[in-house]
Amino acid sequence: MVNFAYKIKFMKKILFIEDESTLQKTLGTVLTKEGYQVVSALDGEIGFRMAKKEKPDLILLDLILPKMNGFDVLKSIKAEETIKEIPIIVLTNLESMEDIQKALDLGAATYLVKANYSLEEVLEKINKTINV
């Protein structure tokens, strides 16, 4: 029991904002297996609220989201003093140069186009970003 509590305390927390439940399940499962604590939000509004409440170590953010799109979530998080330092990885299928530039300008740490990455590679990027 002590051991378990110890583990929880040092588990890094990832907030996963993504409206597609398939993806929530797949990537979520892999992240949990990897030893992360995963909290998920299915739309932008909840995502932003949870970012403030949970103060995760990393945020995975889709761009096309109901209620509040990913760019706005990004903007809101970066404007909030208590959570603006949390690294954000954008994980999306939008791949125009303008979108990528816009997200990076708004302060995203990394921009990953889902179709071009395997799960293994996404995991690698997450591990790298969270351990800096």
Next chain:
Amino acid sequence: MKKIFDQLNLFNQCKKYGLPIWQCPQFLFLIMGIIIILSSLLTYAIGNRYIEDPLLVALLVIIISVVLLIIASTITRNFETLAETNRMKSEFVSIVSHQLRSPLSNLKWVIEILMSGKVCPVAEEQIEYIQILRENSKRMDELVSDLLTVSRIEQNRLPLQEEKTSLKKLVVKIINETEILAKASNVEIEFSFDDEMPEIVFDPSQVKLAIANLVENAVRYAKTKGLVKVRLKKQKNNLCLEVEDNGVGIPEKDQKYIFQKFFRSENAKKHQTEGSGLGLYIAKSIIEKSGGKMGFYSKENKGSTFWLTLPIK
């Protein structure tokens, strides 16, 4: 107010259709207008000299202008409909492929999880079937990517990120990556190049697509115990790359269609059932957009040589 200005901005309008200025209806209409004015002036000049009654001259000028205007507007309206249909088609392809992309990447990741055995152990007999799933999802993925590239090319939105770099190094990399396929197909790839090879300005990731397509095609359509010769030469203002194979070749009747999208020659289909017929179209578009040229010569059953040039800037 802004709307009216947008309507008047010919270049923006033409860009929307993804058409070159000389095929753009709005621009053609302007040209027609100028012709109308000139011809009216000409009629006026002629009329002034040969006809006594000025009223008649004025009437003549008006009649001619009206006729010209009607003809011109009919023609351009047709053009406009054509261009609009074309734009809608490109947009359709782009929307459909974007919509396909999300489920396909989900599928790809789920298969990856299954294969890794991270969620539940996989039995030996199941692996083969999961591999079939993976292979097929990969094929769909590639087709969707190709379709997206095509729609970007057609909408003139293919981004080029150019940098000064070595074409030779890129070719070596491509050949190394094709080596597995070549070995599996019992084909040897030979690479020769001129000693002096300047660095040139191009988009390495796009040009890589184009060259890799030529090399892969050469390997795929080579005969067993085939030989693919890749040559990189420096010409006056260009670097020239040739990819020669001793494969099935392209029948003469098919040669003029070879760079059209979705076209696949009969003997190519016989030889390789896979293939969307988009590769060469994409390759040529990329090279031309980079300021180069692409072409080929081929004899059926003897082999083909595809060449491309890129300018030394």
